[in-house]
Amino acid sequence: AQRVTQPEKLLSVFKGAPVELKCNYSYSGSPELFWYVQYSRQRLQLLLRHISRESIKGFTADLNKGETSFHLKKPFAQEEDSAMYYCALITGGGNKLTFGTGTQLKVEL
Amino acid sequence: DGGITQSPKYLFRKEGQNVTLSCEQNLNHDAMYWYRQDPGQGLRLIYYSQIVNDFQKGDIAEGYSVSREKKESFPLTVTSAQKNPTAFYLCASRDRATDEQFFGPGTRLTVL
Numbered sequence: 001a002q003r004v005t006q007p008e009k010l011l012s013v014f015k016g017a018p019v020e021l022k023c024n025y026s027y028s029g030s031p032e033l034f035w036y037v038q039y040s041r042q043r044l045q046l047l048l049r050h051i052s053r054e055s056i057k058g059f060t061a062d063l064n065k066g067e068t069s070f071h072l073k074k075p076f077a078q079e080e081d082s083a084m085y086y087c088a089l090i091t092g093g094g095n096k097l098t099f100g101t102g103t104q105l106k107v108e109l
Numbered sequence: 110d111g112g113i114t115q116s117p118k119y120l121f122r123k124e125g126q127n128v129t130l131s132c133e134q135n136l137n138h139d140a141m142y143w144y145r146q147d148p149g150q151g152l153r154l155i156y157y158s159q160i161v162n163d164f165q166k167g168d169i170a171e172g173y174s175v176s177r178e179k180k181e182s183f184p185l186t187v188t189s190a191q192k193n194p195t196a197f198y199l200c201a202s203r204d205r206a207t208d209e210q211f212f213g214p215g216t217r218l219t220v221l
Binding site: 006009032034043044045046049086090094095096097098099100101102 | 140142144149150151152153154157159167199201207208209210211212213214215
């Protein structure tokens with residue numbers, strides 16, 4: 001069965017430090033993965049998707065099929081990066097998203 | 110600010126009562142979704158609909174019901190059979206071209 005694992009509930013880093021939010025998945029098909037972000041008092045929104053291979057707000061994520069991972073990285077954390085981050089996997093032939101449990105990122109000054 | 114709207118923002122109900130949460134979208138998306146968001150559990154899929162007059166159960170459909178009579182609307186009813194209904198409920202629609210899901214602001218339901 002498909003599954004998305006985010007092992008860290010809370011990640012606290014200092015401003016300017018590197019950030020890595022971990023995401024591992026299990027899926028028998030060809031995976032398509034997303035990172036969604038929820039800032040305080042804002043809606044859940046798409047941050048980036050692996051097929052576009054783009055950098056959004058300084059964040060990147062590389063799909064590693066060998067390690068079944070899709071970790072989210074940023075070299076220098078900013079205070080405005082503080083938010084809840086969810087990793088998600090497309091399932092059901094593209095019709096559904098399976099979400100991880102989320103990681104709360106806190107960037108401290 | 111169009112897109113997806115949910116109402117009400119906060120909802121209180123007594124045990125044993127059914128309650129309906131509203132979700133409307135003006136994005137012309139065929140697919141719509143209902144999730145439940147609980148601390149430490151992420152988003153869990155309740156029901157989804159790929160097209161008008163059709164819907165499927167998600168992972169935690171027990172105690173919930175939906176209808177999809179119009180493309181723009183996908184209301185969720187939380188019935189008295191739902192054992193633990195107090196939660197934050199999120200509605201979303203999907204852009205078929207990109208598979209991106211767009212989320213509403215959510216409804217926080219509290220059962221007293």
